[in-house]
Amino acid sequence: MANEITGVNGPITGWLDGHTYLIGLMAYPIRHSMSPTMHNNAFAKLGLNYTYLCFEVGNDKLEKAVDAIRTLDMRGSNVSMPNKKEVIKYLDKLSKASEMCDAVNTIVNDHGVLTGYTTDGIGFVRALKKEGQTVKGKIMTLAGAGGAATPIAVQSALDGCKEIRIFNLHDDKWAQAEKNVKTIEENTDCKVTLTDLKDQDAFKKSIAESDIYCDATGVGMKPLEDMSLVEDPSWFHKDMVVFDTVYAPRTTKLMKVAQKAGVEHVFNGIGMMIEQGAASFKLWTGEEMPTDYIKQIIDDEDAAKGTK
Known part of the structure; x- marks a missing residue:
């Protein structure tokens, strides 16, 4: 049959x-x-x-x-x-x-x-849009320069982000971070800077001046789930967006710090994960993925596993 x-x-x-x-x-x-x-x-x-x-x-x-x-x-x-x-x-x-x-x-x-x-960067931008937020005309502080951070920076710049301030340790990703700055400057009108994450004064000041703070590092997921690059709620202001690309756990340490600060728009990476998949889906099929339906399936699976 x-x-x-x-x-x-x-x-x-x-x-x-x-x-x-x-x-x-x-x-x-x-x-x-x-x-x-x-x-x-x-x-x-x-x-x-x-x-x-x-x-x-x-x-x-x-x-x-x-x-x-x-x-x-x-x-x-x-x-x-x-x-x-x-x-x-x-x-x-x-x-x-x-x-x-x-x-x-x-x-x-x-x-x-x-x-x-x-489609990773598209996923980030669309996840924000679905929550009524936008990168266009905004100042963003971005932590990281790896596999998630690079497309987030590039797509945000292509979609009209006014300024991106990249913070990264002077490690094996530093050369990629420098390349990201050069590429964005050559291909968009977005202002972009790179600063060593060890400069905590500059990091704090940048977040305070930003509309969006995005952590695109692995800090916050296993085995670093008890850590956050920002530990002090006073670094945030309530009108900004705080976005953690980590989605397991669903509520990261960074998100808890932002919530304690009264930040109104705090998101994990599950929306980005679904929306990047939806962008791929559209490229292959020409159809829009039913993202709300897929989100419910994922939430139900997590609830069944006790991981949500």
């Missing part, structure tokens, strides 16, 4: 069948990802004949895996660490944001032509 799901246009029979489009996720490790839950439920909800699978692929197998996208006529793939930069050499074209970030998280296959996109 054929599988049957119900989409917006009624029952869909023969799913999965000989016409199913395959989309992948190539990273290592990756079995923990929520992306299959998001995309497969969205496909089913809309009655789309696609399926999304995880493939544990590192740099050593990446070239052959990308070749398989063409060979198997896959619709595309997500790409995560450690492959976001390495994959570029195997693609045919890049979006403007991917060129600026020097990273890809989404591949779209158009009849054998593979185009790389980055």
